[in-house]
Amino acid sequence: MNARIEEIIATRSTKTSKIQQLILLGLTRTQIAQLVTNGNYGFVQNVYAKMREQGLLNMTEAQAEQRGFNRRFGVEFEAYNVTKSVLCRALNAAGIACEVETYNHTTRRHWKIVTDSSLSGNNTFELVSPIPMQLYKGLQRLTTKR
Secondary structure (H helix, E strand, O other), X not given: OHHHHHHXXXXXXXXXXXXXXXXXXXXXXXXXXXXXXXXXXXXXXXXXXXXXXXXXXXXXXXXHHHOOOOOEEXXXXXXXXXXXXXXXXXXXXXXXXXEEOOOOOOOOOOEEEEOOOOOOOOOOEEEEOOOOEEHHHHHHHHHOOO
């Protein structure tokens, strides 16, 4: 991945072209601003907005894979004021495999609900995604309404 980023930055092309390629590669706008525009986030945001307008961000999975959208990631949602069992039942009823577990760092194929000592309040815990999620498919899963 780093080699591909360096290759894009080294090309003899416009800043806009480099920004577009780095966006499609999966870098954040802040990262791109630091790499290409000396921290000018507004320039990168304008390129991103134009790409979104033109539908360049709504690619098929195959197109996304071709352009390097293969990063893996996981997410954690911090929650409070609902019991673990209520949330777990609701997720399972919605077709999302979930289990309540004791605190652990084990990667699972299902979503898990575990305690989180960094939270305070009533009924605090984390909802942890099955990782690794692949960038394109994972974002699709997180944003698709059921």
